[in-house]
Amino acid sequence: MTVERDVASQVVELVARLAGPGPQAEVLVTRAELALTRFANSAIHQNVAETQVEVRLRVHVAGRTAAGSANVTTADGLRALVERVLAAARVGPLDPAWPGLTPATPMADSPQWDTATGYAGPDDRATLVRAFVDAAGGLTTAGYCRTALRATGFANSAGHAVQGYAAEAAMDGIARAGGADGVARQCVDRLADLDGAELGRRAAAKARAAADPVELAPGRYPVVLEPAAVADLLHNLAWYGFNGKRYAERQSFVEPGVAQFDRAVTLVDDPLAGIGLPFDLEGTPARALTLVDAGTTTAVVHDRRSAAEWGVESTGHAWIDSATAGPMPRNLRLVSSGTAGRAPATGGPARGPVAGGVDPLAGAVTDADTAALVSRMERGLLVSDLWYTRVLEPKSLVITGLTRNGVWLVEQGQVTRAVRDLRFTESYPRALGPGAVREVGRRAFRQPDRHDGAWWEAPSLRLAAWNFTGGASG
């Protein structure tokens, strides 16, 4: 099926028909089926589904550029869009940095997507929510299950025309025990690979282990960051560091060729690791791109505009706001270096035997990989998740934020106490800098982004220090 590509080609032809051969035009047509089932207080309270259609046109005519979109795909609707964007381009300001169109480029077929995911119904999502809620063993739960399908066609007046698909499913939920929350998240290519019950059990175990927290004095502590917390690091590094526009503006810390990170850190933007769209908004093919190789920064990402400024090729990272916010990685993986090793075979938590029955902290660590990292931390904090992180200083990427969904004190490799949430103020590149990464876990987990199509994949990390600047009481 190439319906969207065919519509895109029609619009390109329409531009030529209405304005002659002069204008350069590129068109992206997307049809999306997006649905999200949301639960709180252990019941589904918001349950939504939408069909979206968007035709996005960008034209460059007589040195001027304009873009616009519409969602009416009738002949009259498409004509109105073309006329509107052409009119805007003719009277808009000059655009001397216009980078030209993507030439016709061979492209691999889109990976096979799962129809059961793309066209999942509300019963399918509700069934997974039911499993999550039931597995929490009576704890109050909240979260969502979502499915997404995007069929996208691209065409431009340089003769480039492609069609692709993206599909994913994700679940993100918390369980709540006495004011403490535990979280479990997963992003997958197939809905059938989501295990609501396992996620619910994991969230509940962590919530129970997080109950009755004590307040800890702020300061610099060694940490084990779980994948959900590491996802926040990747997100901020992507937005503010490896963004080709910010790099060009000298607002990024990134210095290609320099060993800016610990040797244990390798970062790869890998949009084709999932069922992702095989091209970007400008039709540039998507591909895996190594941004940090064994600690040495190797690249930033570009759209055609930022690439032209540097005299390089686009890396396929154009998106709807890349002209203003800059191109950025959206499928960033922290590659395990395999240094964690020696994980307990049982996959159990890093706790010794406890006299007198069930260990209330046993659920703090829910996977063997993290358990291995915790077991080798003499004294520090185990952090599940980070929240509301915001940049204080972009060049050094100093960020403040809070812990969320579980923090525990670790002593002699054992989880000993749940701790109340802490505020931190930390330079992310510094925290991952040379000598700062003690261990990278073996097993990576894909964490969903707030927007479908983006995700962050990481194992747990053990860091030498993290700068906590405030406690729950201020």
Add this chain to the structure above:
Amino acid sequence: MVEFEVAEAAVQAALDAGAQYADARVMRRRYESMAASNGDIDALTQDDSVGLGVRALVGSGWGFHAVPELSDRAARDAGRQAARTAVASGLVPGPPVELVPAAPVVASWSSPCEVDPLGVSLTTKGDLLVAATRTMVEHGADLAEGLYQIWDTTKWFVSSEGHRIDQHIRECGGGISATSIGDGETQRRSWPSYRGQYGTTGWELVDSLDLTGHAGRIAEESRALLTAPLCPTGETDLILGGEQLALQIHESVGHAIELDRILGWEAAFAGTSWLDLAQLGELRYGSELMNITIDPTIPGALGSFGYDDEGSPAVKRDAVRAGRWVGVLAGRDSGAVAGLDYGGSVRADGWARLPMVRMTNVGLEPGPHTLEEIIAATDNGVLMDINRSWSIDDKRLNFQFGCEIGWEIRNGRRGRMLRNPTYTGIGPQFWRSMDMLSSEIVPWGTPNCGKGQPGQVGHTGHPAAPARFRNVRVGVRA
């Protein structure tokens, strides 16, 4: 009008499919933005989107379905799908849903607008951004950015209770920022705030901002900040400018009084609230100077409307009166759960999004002072203004803000410029420490309030003026 007929068809289809209540909104939104940097235009975008969103209640479950087509058949399909989704919600059921009673409204409303922002020529708008950004470069900025945004939204709302409301809301605004880049850090100054000031007004708002007139000054300030002394670390008296106080209100009051958060409906994402409904009417939120209203009737403020997206008319209410917490932002379902007799604060970001509790205009009533009087009355402190970063915990208690610029206050006078000013605190302690408040209220607009899953961007207003807070921790660093 065909849009009402489409909405009615969707509502009827949902009722026919078993819904005991349904509503539908047809919305058309035209959006235009232009961004410039260093004297060149970076992006000009004009979007036009129209569609239908239907909400159905079956038993105790809600369902919502949205489609981009306005045919009768598509509307009926959407109504049936909304009901089907509501039935699926019953697989994990909650308590019975009731709605705060509302008399059916048949009405039409438009926001005030002197100069249609979409009618101003692109050349005029582009020339403004080019001139302002060039001026900033000429005055030393390494990166000079300008932006305007326009939203022109028409919506037609119908409910199974007899509502039939159409509204036309025009919003626009803009701003400029100058960034100077030093060795290992950057400094930014913005006017009138980062990404600008916004309102439910016409282009006259942008004209009133005099972007070009302020461009040179903020560029020079961004350059000067690179060598300014750091904001001191410790506890001191803190004077906040009105723009920063607007965001303080947004984060530590506005979100905290959202009833869906208080009820746990946002627990997994946006978070909950430190507020307990049992304390409504009793809890001391702040000092006696703290009077905060929920007021979607303010002409031209960004959170203004005639009716919310459940058809409730815009009504001014108290949220905090003389420091005491007395009101919440509610919808008809959340209001009923809380035993309240009002909703009125439910809105959706476009036709494809579920209406949910959102801030309207949440802000301070004027105090008795002026900024100059506050400075003159301060022996030792720091004045901070224009937000640079914001972070607050999931209960809306523990916050840390960074501002673009600070000034030392010594013996009642404004002294040296300070760089990287930050402050941190706990919401109610902070508000209880407010001992001076200016009368110089400005209804600041925040066009980027994120909430909900799928994500929604809300437009909110926050009347605010400069104020003083005692013994605040400032100068937090990495």
